Amino acid sequence: xxxxxxxxxxxxxxxxxxGLVSIGLNLIFGVIRIVNFAQGELVMLGMYGAFLGFxxxxxxxxxxxxxxxxxxxxxxxxxxxxxxQPLQAESSMQIFATFGLLTVLQNLxxxxxxxxxxxxxxxxxxxxxxxxxxxxxxxxxxIFIAVTLIAILLHLxxxxxxxxxxxxxxxxxxxxxxxxxxxxxRTFMITFGIGSALAGLAGVLIAPxxxxxxxxxxxxxxxxxxxxxxxxxxxxxxxxxxxxxVGIVEAFAGYYINPELxxxxxFLIFLAVLIVKPSGLxxxxxxxxxxxxxxx
Amino acid sequence: xxxxxxxxxVWSLFALGLLLALLPLxxxxxxxxxxxxxxxxxxxxxxxxxxxxIGGFGGQFSLGHGVFFAAGxxxxxxxxxxxxxxxxxxxxxPALLCAVVGALIFWPTFRLKGSFFAIATLAFNxxxxxxxxxxxxxxxxxxxxxxxxxxxxxxxxxxxxRIWALLMFAFMALCLAVAIMLMRSRLGYYLLAVREDxxxxxxxxxxxxxxxxxxxxxxxxxxxxxxxxxxxxVRTIDPPTVFSLADIGVKFALLALIGGIGTITxxxxxxxxxxxxxxYLRASLGGGLPGMHLVVLGLVMLLAALFMRKGxxxxxxxAWRRWRxxxxxxxxxxxxxxxxxxxxx
Numbered sequence: 001x002x003x004x005x006x007x008x009x010x011x012x013x014x015x016x017x018x019g020l021v022s023i024g025l026n027l028i029f030g031v032i033r034i035v036n037f038a039q040g041e042l043v044m045l046g047m048y049g050a051f052l053g054f055x056x057x058x059x060x061x062x063x064x065x066x067x068x069x070x071x072x073x074x075x076x077x078x079x080x081x082x083x084x085q086p087l088q089a090e091s092s093m094q095i096f097a098t099f100g101l102l103t104v105l106q107n108l109x110x111x112x113x114x115x116x117x118x119x120x121x122x123x124x125x126x127x128x129x130x131x132x133x134x135x136x137x138x139x140x141x142x143i144f145i146a147v148t149l150i151a152i153l154l155h156l157x158x159x160x161x162x163x164x165x166x167x168x169x170x171x172x173x174x175x176x177x178x179x180x181x182x183x184x185x186r187t188f189m190i191t192f193g194i195g196s197a198l199a200g201l202a203g204v205l206i207a208p209x210x211x212x213x214x215x216x217x218x219x220x221x222x223x224x225x226x227x228x229x230x231x232x233x234x235x236x237x238x239x240x241x242x243x244x245x246v247g248i249v250e251a252f253a254g255y256y257i258n259p260e261l262x263x264x265x266x267f268l269i270f271l272a273v274l275i276v277k278p279s280g281l282x283x284x285x286x287x288x289x290x291x292x293x294x295x296x
Numbered sequence: 297x298x299x300x301x302x303x304x305x306v307w308s309l310f311a312l313g314l315l316l317a318l319l320p321l322x323x324x325x326x327x328x329x330x331x332x333x334x335x336x337x338x339x340x341x342x343x344x345x346x347x348x349x350i351g352g353f354g355g356q357f358s359l360g361h362g363v364f365f366a367a368g369x370x371x372x373x374x375x376x377x378x379x380x381x382x383x384x385x386x387x388x389x390p391a392l393l394c395a396v397v398g399a400l401i402f403w404p405t406f407r408l409k410g411s412f413f414a415i416a417t418l419a420f421n422x423x424x425x426x427x428x429x430x431x432x433x434x435x436x437x438x439x440x441x442x443x444x445x446x447x448x449x450x451x452x453x454x455x456x457x458r459i460w461a462l463l464m465f466a467f468m469a470l471c472l473a474v475a476i477m478l479m480r481s482r483l484g485y486y487l488l489a490v491r492e493d494x495x496x497x498x499x500x501x502x503x504x505x506x507x508x509x510x511x512x513x514x515x516x517x518x519x520x521x522x523x524x525x526x527x528x529x530v531r532t533i534d535p536p537t538v539f540s541l542a543d544i545g546v547k548f549a550l551l552a553l554i555g556g557i558g559t560i561t562x563x564x565x566x567x568x569x570x571x572x573x574x575x576y577l578r579a580s581l582g583g584g585l586p587g588m589h590l591v592v593l594g595l596v597m598l599l600a601a602l603f604m605r606k607g608x609x610x611x612x613x614x615a616w617r618r619w620r621x622x623x624x625x626x627x628x629x630x631x632x633x634x635x636x637x638x639x640x641x
Contacts, residue, residue: 035411086602091411092357093601096553099546100597103590110587214587218541222422225415264426267419274416275404 003255006134011251012244013136016144017206019243021220022227023150024198026239030228031158032171032191034084035091037098039224040217041105042196046072046203047120047212048109054120061122061204062142068204069197076196080189088188102217109214120207139208146205147240150198155236167191171234226270232280241282245269303480310476313561314469317341317568321461329579331457335529337571338464339522340551344563345471346518347548349478352558354511355491357410360402360417362545363424364394364516366538368523373441373533374434376451383452387524391517398516399509406508418545425539440534443527452528460529467525468564471518475560478514487511491558519548554600556609565608570596 025039046068053064083101087093127138158164169177170187178184210216223246231242246266254262273281317338324330343365350356371390375381405416428435435441447455454460478484486507489497498504527533538544555566573596577589604611 035414083598083602090605092414092553092557093605095357095359095411095414096550097598097601099550100594100601103542103594103597105594107587107590107594111585111591115586222419226419229412229415258430260430261426264423264430267423267426271405271416271419271423274408274412274419278408278412 002133007251007255008248009134009136011248013140013144013247014251015244015247016140016147017209017243018220018223018227018246019147019151019240020143020202020205021199022224022239022243023147023154023236024195024202025224026195026228026231026234026236027154027191027198028195029225030231030233030235030239031167032188033091033233034192035094035098036084036195037095037221038079038101038105038217039195039199040219040221041102042072042076042199042217043203043206043220044109044212044214044217045075045105046200047207047210047216048113048118048203049200050204050207051118051120051212055118061120061207062124065201065204068200072200072203073193073197075200076193077189079196080192084192085185085188106214106217113214115214118212120212122208125208139205143205143209146201147243150201151236151240158236163187163190168234222267226266229278229280230270230273232282235280235282238280238282242280245281306476306480310472313564314465314472317468317564318465321458321465325458325461328457331461333572333575335457335461335464336575337567338461338468339525339529340547340571341564341567342464342468342471343519343522343548344551344555344567345468345475345560346515346522348552348557348559348563349475349487349518350508350511350515351549352552352562353475353479353484353491354487354508354515355558356406356508356512357414357549358402358417358512358515359414359541359546359549360420361515361519361548362421362539362541364398364519365523365526365544366424366428366535367394367398368520369527369533369538370428370435370441370523372524373443373527376528377441377443382450383524383528384450387521390524391520394520395513395517398520399513402512402516403505403509406505418541421539421541421545425535428535428539435535438535440532440537441527443531445531453531464525464529467522470521472560472564474514474518479560483507483510550597552607554597554604554607556607559607559609562607562609565612569608 021040021043024042025036028034028036028039049068049071050061050064053059053067054061057064059067079101083097084094087097122139124138124142129136129138129141156164158168166177166182166187167190169180169182170184174184177187227242227246228239229242230245231238231240249266249269250262253265257265321331321334324334343361347358347361351358351361368387368390371393372383372386375386375389376383401420402417405413408416429438431437443453445453447453454463478487486497486502489500489502490504490507494504497507523538526538530537551566551570552563553566554570555564556562570593574589574593577592581588581592600607606613
């Protein structure tokens with residue numbers, strides 16, 4: 001029983017990490033349907049941002065959020081303007097272009113760091129709570145709280161605010177949205193910027209847990225797509241749940257089946273869901289078609 | 297486009313193109329550095345043509361072809377290592393297996409469209425990677441397989457690199473010939489119809505799923521042969537190499553896209569541009585600053601995606617049209633453009 005609970009806690013905390021690295025993609029792919037293969041690299045940039053703040057300005061990673069998140073918003077806006085906007089209607093070209101972007105970002109960091117692995121320290125690294133045998137470190141707990149909080153805020157933002165409504169409107173029907181007076185280009189730009197800022201936030205929060213390497217984004221990207229699709233496209237609560245599912249499945253498969261196969265198990269679940277219900281567990285049926293129809 | 301041409305003309309163009317592709321080998325045969333680059337260029341040209349059958353003509357943007365490549369590599373190597381089966385025979389079994397099993401595992405994903413299909417097939421590649429690491433008995437696990445150097449024709453191991461270059465060239469020629477024959481066949485037209493509009497194709501009486509299955513089977517079998525040749529050439533295979541996205545699985549698609557997706561010559565042009573450029577950049581920049589050559593390559597990919605939507609083949613065709621235009625005399629300029637274009641096609 002103790003073990004079972006322990007594995008469950010490990011899974012939930014891992015789910016928090018998966019949910020957090022996916023939440024930006026949930027906006028970029030889940031809502032505005034941009035196939036951004038460079039999303040993992042945006043998380044990676046966030047991690048290196050935390051490292052820069054830590055090593056140059058002696059900032060605690062949680063303080064450097066104040067700089068990294070706005071900076072990543074700007075990065076996202078630039079990427080959207082230069083790379084995504086011209087390819088708005090062509091999803092296979094987006095795959096191609098964002099893969100090029102991934103290669104550039106990853107190797108630029110490699111050039112600058114010369115392949116050296118870095119780590120980031122925080123004041124709370126040694127803190128944690130223990131419940132019986134189960135120990136929860138503060139860094140992972142913060143991630144879990146953050147992803148839950150962000151999911152709630154993002155949901156409210158998309159449902160209640162004017163900007164959130166216009167984001168959903170341009171996804172569903174660009175033409176009508178334009179007729180309603182929505183600035184379509186600006187909406188896409190801001191959405192991509194927010195998605196990028198969220199990736200940067202995820203990067204900063206997970207920086208104390210992982211050793212930084214230029215290729216680390218590759219560990220997150222398929223997981224992020226799996227989380228977004230599993231949960232249901234455009235459903236923020238779904239993406240949160242999707243993260244939990246992936247984390248818990250990985251923890252249980254790793255403990256009870258084989259640590260080497262833990263990822264294969266959730267890949268297969270992801271494939272099964274994708275094939276049986278492409279709109280995801282909590283998505284509206286047909287959601288996968290929206291935004292991919294031909295639009296001018 | 298090419299399908300309108302007469303049989304004789306298409307095949308003489310094919311022969312001419314092959315001679316052109318052989319030219320760099322004839323010129324550089326003495327230079328081992330370039331022969332090695334040409335070996336990879338021919339191999340990846342063939343693989344990109346194979347991918348293009350279902351990815352370009354069929355419009356199914358697969359990022360999972362690395363699985364077929366890896367299956368060919370592992371099976372041919374193991375058949376040779378364990379039972380001493382000559383790789384010449386040993387490349388047939390995985391090709392057939394990939395055609396059948398590959399089509400079957402892709403089957404359920406055919407209902408997915410566009411980027412969802414791409415992501416699902418990408419997941420196949422990642423499952424393959426995990427399994428290759430896990431199934432040590434079959435794949436040698438993370439350590440991989442090593443094939444001892446015993447040069448012999450029957451072993452498909454050659455001391456002379458130029459023989460390898462010719463073999464890879466033959467593979468490329470085979471893939472091209474298959475693609476040309478396919479595009480002149482009924483199945484080829486069906487593939488195009490499915491790509492352009494699935495519902496319309498279905499309404500016109502085309503069995504969409506069957507067409508996709510056949511296209512995948514053909515494409516997978518050729519990709520598997522490429523994997524077999526790769527295994528015997530490098531003689532050491534491990535999971536991170538054969539399941540690499542940047543170097544294998546996604547690369548086939550990228551070469552085809554840069555060259556011109558859904559054209560016969562495009563994938564070959566893409567490979568002839570990118571593979572030598574990549575190898576050259578790696579040799580000249582990679583030593584000083586690791587990763588620099590990939591920064592350049594990534595930028596090339598980005599620029600190609602942004603400014604050459606139809607790839608090199610598309611750009612050449614557009615330039616050709618511009619060049620030919622003044623030669624066509626028309627009494628009413630402007631009004632006759634579509635007609636004169638049709639006449640030239």
